[in-house]
Amino acid sequence: MKFRILFFLLTLVVVGSQSLTAYASSCSNGTIRGSYAFTIHGQVFLPNGSTLLIDGLAKTTFDGNGNLTQLDAIAVNGNVAPGWASNTGTYSVNPDCTGTFTVTNGNQPPVHLQMIVAQSGNTIHDMVIDPGIATTAEAERVSTPKD
Numbered sequence: 684m685k686f687r688i689l690f691f692l693l694t695l696v697v698v699g700s701q702s703l704t705a706y707a708s709s710c711s712n713g714t715i716r717g718s719y720a721f722t723i724h725g726q727v728f729l730p731n732g733s734t735l736l737i738d739g740l741a742k743t744t745f746d747g748n749g750n751l752t753q754l755d756a757i758a759v760n761g762n763v764a765p766g767w768a769s770n771t772g773t774y775s776v777n778p779d780c781t782g783t784f785t786v787t788n789g790n791q792p793p794v795h796l797q798m799i800v801a802q803s804g805n806t807i808h809d810m811v812i813d814p815g816i817a818t819t820a821e822a823e824r825v826s827t828p829k830d
Contacts, residue, residue, distance in 0.1 A: 710780035714804040716747030717827040723757070725811070725818025735759050737818050742825070749773055753786055776800055784809070 723739035740756035753770040756763055772793075774784035780800040787793045794816075798809040807822040 707744070710776050710778055710800050711747070712749050712774065712776050712780075713747040714776055714780070714800055714825075715745045715774075715807060718742060718744040718825050719807055719822040720825050721755075721807075721820045721822040723755075723808075723818055723820040725816065727759075728815045728817070730815075737762070741822075743822070745774060749775060751784060751786070774798075815829070 719742070719760045721739075721741040721743060723737065725737045725739060727735040727737060729735065737757060737759060739755055741755035742752050743751055743753040745751050751772045751774055753772065754767040755770065756767055756828065768788055770786045772784055772786040774782060776782035776798075782798045784796050784798060785793050786796070792813075795812050796809045797812050798807050800807055805824045808819070809822070810819045811817070
């Protein structure tokens with residue numbers, strides 16, 4: 684009887700670990716195909732020692748092939764420029780659901796980010812990795828394009 688219980692528990696562990704491994708390696712660029720609403724918070728540390736507070740919103744659309752478009756509104760120390768800034772960029776999602784993306788806005792330096800894709804692609808967590816910028820963002824999928 685003890686052998687059967689031990690065998691049953693061992694079987695559950697093996698099956699469970701295989702399904703976790705399969706799930707963990709299920710991401711790709713196509714996982715986040717669609718539009719996401721981002722909420723952005725953080726700080727920028729200037730060379731003179733002062734700090735800028737950053738808050739913002741972005742609607743980012745990932746095409747499933749490594750390209751993105753984005754509209755954003757960013758407040759710096761509580762001041763928001765009117766209208767939406769239009770951006771483009773590229774991204775890459777790894778099989779383990781981590782990834783990177785870069786957003787470019789005209790003559791501004793590109794912003795580089797690392798991300799984690801969660802909830803089967805319905806949620807993205809990211810952070811800027813450029814020196815002097817400490818911002819994070821959370822996003823939820825708002826639409827998936829029809830094929």
